[in-house]
Amino acid sequence: MAVTASPDASRASLEAQAPSAARWYRSLYWRIAIGFVLTLAAMLVVQAMLFVWVLARSGPRMPGEPERFAQTIAVDLSDALGADPSVDLAKYVDDQYARDAHPFFVLLADGRVFGNFPEPYPEPLLRAARGRIQRGSLPDRGRFGRGGPGGRRPGPMPPPPEPIVVQGEVVGVVVVLPRAPFWFLLRRYGSTLAIVALAALTSGALVAAILIFGPARRRLRAVEDAARRLGAGDREARAPAGGGDEVAAVASAFNAMADDLAARADALAAADRARRQLLADVSHELTTPVTAMRGYLETLSMPALALDPETRARYLAIIGDETARLEQIIGDLLDLAKLEGGGGAFAVEAVPVADLLARVAARHERDAATGGVTITQTIEPGSETIWGDRGRLEQALQNLAANALRYAPRGTAVELRAKPTDGGVAITVTDHGAGIPPDHLPHVFDRFYKADSARTASAGSGLGLSIVKAIIERHGGAVTAGSVPGRTDFEIRIATRARPVTSPGRAEDGP
16 A cells, blocks of 8 residues: 655655754855855955065165164163163063064163064174174174175164163163064064954955855745755745845746656646546446446347347347447547647648548548538638548548537538638638537546537547547647537648647658
8 A cells, every 4th residue: 555745744845855953064055154254364464474575675775763762772671770770671671662563672782682572693693792892892784684795785884883882881781683584573562453354354254244145044944944845745835035146146047946846746737637528438448348248248148138139139239339339448548549649640741621522522421411501612712622631631631520520410510611821721610519618618528528418429439529629630730629509610721831739849741
């Protein structure tokens, strides 16, 4: 026994298959956000390093500025020692100049070295400072920096060591670097740059979350929710497709898919209903003659029942009629299945309309005379020839004529008329019977459909008009029905060079 899952069960299954919210590291949103933040952080770091490097390369270059700075420090330290000979100059320098933007160091006569930046101190400048203390004179400036005889292009020169004088004695010197090195500036401005970078990074992340990732996440989540609802059986589920970006394109594609799935589901449901109805109709139509045949056969086979020859012959005649009717139904079903399935090939040729109408009139001449009905033929100029399969077109007209004769009252006429239309010929079969109620007209070409009890009283398999429709559509034409009280028209339209369809979705040209 087949078990069908409920919509709630399907929804639960889909939700169980959805990614767990705890696994945030597998989320595309988080990956994009982390990648964006890391990229922004890397850009800020690179910019900060570049800023410091440019600042280091473009620091003070004029000799006068470092010299005045050195003189200021030397005078300050001389005054401090003069006021208090026991003062800790290293601590004093750290307190007063630790955050100064220009690097310098102090060399005392006892060999101690300290400054506003950590060791190592440049060796050439140390030698110059020692020489100033020991000799009381300055070395040649060519020995400093990158210049000098035979050297590369002279760069910025350091100022001469500035003496620290206490009571007329040089107790040390102050040496100022010609410009701040990269690592010194990085140490000085690193914390400030880090704070600025962190603030910029935080602001950028918040702005990106509000303006970029937040809306994209909400819109993608809406598409995800719509997909889950559609999978759970909600055929009305659609994703919001506003905007013209990629998310809107995905939502539009999803909505188009949902519309297509809904249309297919409706078509499958309609096809299933039609299949069930067809099975019921076929069963009913086949059961009627089979039941009659079985009843008469059982009667004839009863040994205790004596039947006169006339009654026996009548029973056998009824069995023969029912057998023929059963064969007709089965034959029509097979013929209709072949036509609708694209089976068989049509012998396409030019067919004279006069020949078709004449054969139809000749075929039903006897039945018309018996019913007191006349058959008239009218062919207007321009409708003399059509293109198609002669046998199948005749079969369609024969069915329409038989249907018209079945309901035509005595003393009326069945009219066969051909007239030209845009790109083809229209052939109309008209009877002057009671007509077909308007609510039944859309269904007259359905299998086994009977409009009313008056039209079902006579014999017929209920498949004739369905076969007509299949034949004409295979020719690329159309058949319509129109009816008012006292007149019913069945019209087929065939092109003068029709292209019969030999299989679904493919047309075959005539020679």
